[in-house]
Amino acid sequence: MGEKLYLYPVWLRVWHAFNAIFFLVLLVTGISMQYSSPDLIIVPFELAVASHNIAGIGIAIAYLFYLFFFIGSSNKQHYKIQLKGLVGRLLTQMRYYIFGVFKKEEAPFPTSENMKFNPLQQFTYVGIMFVIFPVLILTGIPLMFPELIVDNVFGIGGTLLTAILHAAAGFIASIFLVIHLYFATMGSTFTSNFKSIINGYHEVH
Amino acid sequence: MNKRFKTQWILALSLFAFSLTVSGQQNQQCLQCHGQVFYEYDNEWTGLKDKRPMNPFYHIDSVKMHQTVHKAFACTDCHSPEYETFPHSGELRMEEKYACIDCHGGDDTYAQFNFEGIEAAFMESVHYKANDEKFNCWMCHDPHGYQLGLRTDESIKSVVSLSNQMCLDCHDNKFKYGLLSDDLPKDIAQIHAWLPNQGNHFNKVRCIDCHTKVEDDILVSHKILPKTEALRNCVDCHSANSVLMESLYAHRVKQSRAQSGFINATILNEGYMIGANRNTTLNVVSIVLFGLLVLGLSIHLILRLTLLKKK
Numbered sequence: 153m154g155e156k157l158y159l160y161p162v163w164l165r166v167w168h169a170f171n172a173i174f175f176l177v178l179l180v181t182g183i184s185m186q187y188s189s190p191d192l193i194i195v196p197f198e199l200a201v202a203s204h205n206i207a208g209i210g211i212a213i214a215y216l217f218y219l220f221f222f223i224g225s226s227n228k229q230h231y232k233i234q235l236k237g238l239v240g241r242l243l244t245q246m247r248y249y250i251f252g253v254f255k256k257e258e259a260p261f262p263t264s265e266n267m268k269f270n271p272l273q274q275f276t277y278v279g280i281m282f283v284i285f286p287v288l289i290l291t292g293i294p295l296m297f298p299e300l301i302v303d304n305v306f307g308i309g310g311t312l313l314t315a316i317l318h319a320a321a322g323f324i325a326s327i328f329l330v331i332h333l334y335f336a337t338m339g340s341t342f343t344s345n346f347k348s349i350i351n352g353y354h355e356v357h
Numbered sequence: 358m359n360k361r362f363k364t365q366w367i368l369a370l371s372l373f374a375f376s377l378t379v380s381g382q383q384n385q386q387c388l389q390c391h392g393q394v395f396y397e398y399d400n401e402w403t404g405l406k407d408k409r410p411m412n413p414f415y416h417i418d419s420v421k422m423h424q425t426v427h428k429a430f431a432c433t434d435c436h437s438p439e440y441e442t443f444p445h446s447g448e449l450r451m452e453e454k455y456a457c458i459d460c461h462g463g464d465d466t467y468a469q470f471n472f473e474g475i476e477a478a479f480m481e482s483v484h485y486k487a488n489d490e491k492f493n494c495w496m497c498h499d500p501h502g503y504q505l506g507l508r509t510d511e512s513i514k515s516v517v518s519l520s521n522q523m524c525l526d527c528h529d530n531k532f533k534y535g536l537l538s539d540d541l542p543k544d545i546a547q548i549h550a551w552l553p554n555q556g557n558h559f560n561k562v563r564c565i566d567c568h569t570k571v572e573d574d575i576l577v578s579h580k581i582l583p584k585t586e587a588l589r590n591c592v593d594c595h596s597a598n599s600v601l602m603e604s605l606y607a608h609r610v611k612q613s614r615a616q617s618g619f620i621n622a623t624i625l626n627e628g629y630m631i632g633a634n635r636n637t638t639l640n641v642v643s644i645v646l647f648g649l650l651v652l653g654l655s656i657h658l659i660l661r662l663t664l665l666k667k668k
Binding site: 185186187188189190193197198201202249253254256298299311312314315316319320323327330331334337338 | 590
């Protein structure tokens with residue numbers, strides 16, 4: 153067993169848990185509505201609409217909660233991307249995932265107290281948390297009140313445009329979820345990272 | 358254009374304009390009372406000019422009158438010319454009104470509308486069954502205001518608004534409703550409280566889209582069903598083969614099929630209906646991307662399990 157780092161404070165774990173639940177509800181009901189048909193019913197349409205709305209409000213509140221602590225804590229440091237040499241570092245990390253892991257190489261950017269993410273993680277987390285999430289929330293709110301949306305943007309319905317953006321961002325977020333879950337199995341043991349999100353300690357390889 | 362043709366053309370135009378002014382002038386005579394809030398007439402007994410309020414139910418909106426399908430008509434084309442005298446003779450109120458079918462029935466010019474089919478459907482509607490002759494076409498088709506909606510280039514929103522107003526003029530008006538029923542009309546918002554985003558729905562979907570079934574031979578089905586048979590299943594509309602394709606959007610679907618051979622995305626561009634707007638390209642792209650991702654991760658997992666075990 154390697155050494156343990158306390159990387160995930162309570163507020164982060166609480167947010168993470170709520171976020172995960174809301175996200176799963178949104179994902180399942182979102183797909184169910186997008187592909188609704190009389191023959192195949194994943195979640196009954198009325199229920200899907202109602203739960204998608206509730207979970208949507210929930211995840212937006214959770215996001216504000218996250219931002220509040222994010223700004224007030226040292227958590228910020230993990231999200232500061234250093235542009236210089238970024239591409240090189242991303243490639244190094246990718247190479248490691250594709251070849252290095254199998255040769256039991258040392259991780260090129262090991263997790264530490266000062267930097268819990270490797271460059272690839274950092275890049276995607278910033279994208280998800282500060283691009284995709286805001287897009288989802290900012291398009292989700294008007295979809296809840298479609299009468300507020302401008303009717304027509306360059307010949308395309310305003311609501312349609314908003315909805316496409318929302319669905320596209322949702323798709324990217326769900327891709328992220330799959331990758332996120334998979335990489336979570338690549339901790340020092342298969343399940344160690346899943347324990348971390350509960351007890352807050354990260355096991356170093 | 359040669360000269361003779363030109364004079365003929367001008368002659369035809371001025372004749373048309375003349376006929377319009379004649380009907381316009383005649384209508385003006387009626388509208389100087391029926392188009393106003395107050396009307397005046399010379400009292401032969403006292404020699405004074407009397408001023409009286411016009412019964413709001415006999416008030417004709419001259420702006421609407423100019424927009425109806427029958428805008429070229431003089432009042433007296435449908436009403437007895439005897440109305441030109443005032444006070445109107447008491448017997449006139451017993452005058453029998455024309456029915457749509459009197460003028461439009463068996464006329465090839467209007468074959469596309471299939472008036473006979475509409476009449477047959479109407480006779481099976483809840484309204485006709487409950488009220489018989491007392492409920493006629495004019496109840497919905499305001500003789501002084503009816504405009505064509507669906508068949509025009511109007512936006513879906515204004516088609517819906519025109520169409521729904523035809524129902525709400527009565528279902529939301531206790532005086533008109535009271536002509537037929539001793540009960541008060543039920544509050545429409547309350548009846549449909551189960552429908553989320555009600556305001557949005559009522560702006561984008563017609564009452565008849567839920568209260569009738571699609572009929573093949575007429576564009577606007579007229580058989581209002583009993584309430585128990587009304588459409589309530591969200592997925593009937595919110596799915597790829599939405600019933601609205603055959604009702605509210607049917608006309609546009611047909612038009613764009615004729616133009617481009619397939620259903621044009623522009624039909625649905627005006628609005629967005631969850632479950633019904635599907636962009637096939639985006640669908641395919643997203644499924645392919647997702648498939649590749651899952652494939653890649655599976656290979657990675659298998660390699661991890663096999664290669665790392667061996668070492």
